[in-house]
Amino acid sequence: MIIKGFVLINPLNKRGLIVFSLFIISLLFSYSTHAQTAEAEKNFVQCKACHTIGGGKLVGPDLKGVTERRDEAWLIKFIQNSQALVQAGDPVAVKVFEENFKIPMPPHNLTDDQVKDILLYIKNGGKIAGTSVAAEEKTGTEADQVSQQELQPEKEEILAEIKMKEARRMTTTFVVMIILIVISLTDLFLTRIIKQKWIHTIIILIALSIISEVVFIESAALGRQQYYQPTQPVWFSHKVHAGQNRIDCMYCHFTADKSMHAGIPPVQVCMNCHHVVKKGKRTGEKEIKKVTDAYANGTPIQWVKVHNLPDHVYFNHEQHVKIGKVDCTECHGQVKKMDEIIQVNSLGMGWCIDCHRTRQIDLNNKFYDQYTRLHEKIKNGEIANPTVINVGGEECAKCHY
Numbered sequence: 285m286i287i288k289g290f291v292l293i294n295p296l297n298k299r300g301l302i303v304f305s306l307f308i309i310s311l312l313f314s315y316s317t318h319a320q321t322a323e324a325e326k327n328f329v330q331c332k333a334c335h336t337i338g339g340g341k342l343v344g345p346d347l348k349g350v351t352e353r354r355d356e357a358w359l360i361k362f363i364q365n366s367q368a369l370v371q372a373g374d375p376v377a378v379k380v381f382e383e384n385f386k387i388p389m390p391p392h393n394l395t396d397d398q399v400k401d402i403l404l405y406i407k408n409g410g411k412i413a414g415t416s417v418a419a420e421e422k423t424g425t426e427a428d429q430v431s432q433q434e435l436q437p438e439k440e441e442i443l444a445e446i447k448m449k450e451a452r453r454m455t456t457t458f459v460v461m462i463i464l465i466v467i468s469l470t471d472l473f474l475t476r477i478i479k480q481k482w483i484h485t486i487i488i489l490i491a492l493s494i495i496s497e498v499v500f501i502e503s504a505a506l507g508r509q510q511y512y513q514p515t516q517p518v519w520f521s522h523k524v525h526a527g528q529n530r531i532d533c534m535y536c537h538f539t540a541d542k543s544m545h546a547g548i549p550p551v552q553v554c555m556n557c558h559h560v561v562k563k564g565k566r567t568g569e570k571e572i573k574k575v576t577d578a579y580a581n582g583t584p585i586q587w588v589k590v591h592n593l594p595d596h597v598y599f600n601h602e603q604h605v606k607i608g609k610v611d612c613t614e615c616h617g618q619v620k621k622m623d624e625i626i627q628v629n630s631l632g633m634g635w636c637i638d639c640h641r642t643r644q645i646d647l648n649n650k651f652y653d654q655y656t657r658l659h660e661k662i663k664n665g666e667i668a669n670p671t672v673i674n675v676g677g678e679e680c681a682k683c684h685y
Contacts, residue, residue: 507594640677
């Protein structure tokens with residue numbers, strides 16, 4: 285209704301307009317506060333031990349399309365504490381529990397927003413929003429690199445076998461040379477079968493030179509164990525667990541980003557799956573029984589550590605994983621393609637320093653605020669991309685004290 289140029293709005297229409305405006309604002313607010321973040325990928329790590337997104341069922345069901353199959357509010361409650369819903373008699377929760385052999389999903393200390401973030405991550409196919417285009421634009425060079433990575437474990441196994449054969453040959457050679465020296469000296473001073481002394485001299489000198497070379501090579505490699513692959517008490521395949529089942533490294537080695545040591549998982553972690561999974565396709569029941577027996581007897585499995593450093597070397601996993609953002613494969617190789625773990629890199633000082641010289645650091649860390657001279661050099665254009673070297677990566681005391 286219009287009176288003298290003014291518009292009079294029906295009170296009913298006015299209330300409807302207000303409600304509609306509030307609805308639109310709430311939608312915008314909801315969208316802005318529950319947009320996917322990079323934290324979703326990190327939080328999803330604890331889910332990856334039992335679930336895939338489009339890769340089929342593992343211990344728990346495939347999560348692809350779960351956001352369409354289930355209500356969001358229900359999913360939040362179920363993810364935070366599934367057993368609470370089961371015990372309360374929620375029909376959907378009980379059905380899911382029974383369909384998955386009554387394997388209890390552990391509770392997760394996640395906020396509603398964190399769960400919503402994970403659900404968006406699942407809906408996006410296990411990718412952080414905005415990364416799919418970049419992922420699809422792989423060049424031929426990148427494809428070649430992927431191919432090389434796939435072949436790397438086979439190369440490492442071949443190199444390991446060659447290295448072990450070389451070690452055996454060197455040991456045999458060392459023993460043979462010692463025997464030759466003993467025989468030569470015995471004949472020279474006692475039996476005197478060979479009258480020409482110069483023959484003994486040549487044999488002893490050659491043997492001593494070969495022994496010296498073996499001693500030098502072994503001394504230079506002291507404390508290094510490249511291609512070391514010990515026999516473990518349980519035949520455990522990382523290829524099956526980390527590769528086929530896609531269990532994240534941090535699920536088992538859960539102290540890698542919190543402690544100096546990555547840690548060997550306790551048998552209780554193994555039992556999260558193996559209280560149900562009693563038989564393997566390749567090893568049958570024998571190897572898994574060793575795990576269940578250890579759990580039943582309360583005795584830890586005596587795993588043999590593969591990657592060792594000399595006692596005078598300080599290395600902190602948390603510093604490298606959490607601050608340096610070093611991926612596990614950079615030091616340990618393509619573990620998810622290995623049956624038995626092997627040390628693929630030398631882990632020697634030169635190998636570490638080469639990395640320090642090229643790895644750039646993220647200065648968005650309050651710890652680096654104290655490096656005032658470094659900030660001045662960056663500001664003046666003296667340093668464009670600071671690396672670990674610029675914050676003491678070549679200082680002896682950083683690793684040896």
